[in-house]
Amino acid sequence: MLKFIVTMITISKEDYLKEIYALSLFTDEPVSTSKIAEKLNITNAATSDMAKKLSALDLLSYEKYKGVKLTEKGRTIALNTIRRHRLWETFLIKTLGLNWGEVHDEAEVLEHQTSEFLMDRIDQFLNFPEFDPHGDPIPTKEGLMPVLPEVVCLTEAEIGKTYIIQKVDHDNKEVMDYFTKLGIELYSEIALEDRMKFDNSVFVSINNIRHTFSQQVASKLFVVNKNI
Numbered sequence: 150m151l152k153f154i155v156t157m158i159t160i161s162k163e164d165y166l167k168e169i170y171a172l173s174l175f176t177d178e179p180v181s182t183s184k185i186a187e188k189l190n191i192t193n194a195a196t197s198d199m200a201k202k203l204s205a206l207d208l209l210s211y212e213k214y215k216g217v218k219l220t221e222k223g224r225t226i227a228l229n230t231i232r233r234h235r236l237w238e239t240f241l242i243k244t245l246g247l248n249w250g251e252v253h254d255e256a257e258v259l260e261h262q263t264s265e266f267l268m269d270r271i272d273q274f275l276n277f278p279e280f281d282p283h284g285d286p287i288p289t290k291e292g293l294m295p296v297l298p299e300v301v302c303l304t305e306a307e308i309g310k311t312y313i314i315q316k317v318d319h320d321n322k323e324v325m326d327y328f329t330k331l332g333i334e335l336y337s338e339i340a341l342e343d344r345m346k347f348d349n350s351v352f353v354s355i356n357n358i359r360h361t362f363s364q365q366v367a368s369k370l371f372v373v374n375k376n377i
C-alpha cells in the first residue's frame with residue numbers, strides 16, 4: 150500500500166510533506182499553512198489546495214484556520230524523502246568529491262527520482278552512515294532518526310570557548326561556498342573570541358586564522374563544546 154502511495158506522490162507533494170515534517174520537529178501543534186507557504190515560497194491559496202489534496206490521500210490532517218499535521222503515512226514519506234536527500238548528499242561528497250555548496254540542489258532533484266533498490270545499495274556502499282556531511286541525521290530504512298549530539302548555535306555559544314562544528318544549515322549556496330573557501334568542514338575546530346553587541350557579529354578563529362562572521366552567517370553553524 151505504501152509503495153502505491155509513494156509512486157503517486159509528485160515532486161511538490163514530497164517537498165510539501167518534507168517541509169511540514171521540518172516545521173513540526175519542535176512542536177506538537179498543527180503547522181500553519183501560511184508558514185508552509187512562506188518556507189516553500191508559494192501562495193497561501195496553493196498551500197491550502199495542496200493541504201486538501203494530501204488530506205484526501207490520508208497523508209495529513211487539515212483543519213482550516215488551524216493548520217496541518219502529518220499522518221503516519223505522511224510522516225513515512227517525509228522521512229523517506231529526507232533519507233534519499235541526505236544519502237545522495239553523502240554519496241556525492243564522498244565519491245564524486247563535490248563540495249558543501251554543490252550537493253544540495255542536486256540532491257533536491259535526485260531525492261524524487263531514486264528507487265528504493267538503488268537507495269539501499271547506496272546506503273550499503275556508504276556503510277550505513279548515521280549522519281550526512283552537513284551533520285544532519287540520516288533516517289534509517291525503517292524511519293528511525295539517529296540522535297544528533299546536543300548542539301548550540303554559534304550565535305548562542307560562549308565567548309572564550311573552543312567548539313567543534315557538528316552541523317551546518319546548508320540551504321544557502323553562497324554561504325556554503327564561503328565556508329568551503331575558508332576551508333571550514335564538519336568537525337572543524339572553532340574558537341569563539343568575541344561578539345559585537347551592536348549587531349551580534351562574531352570574531353572566530355578557525356585553523357588559527359581569524360574571521361568575522363555576521364549574525365546571519367554565524368546562525369548557520371551548530372557546535373558542541375570541545376572539552377565535553
Ligand SMILES: [Zn+2]
Nearest residue numbers: 238253256319
Ligand atoms: Zn541538502
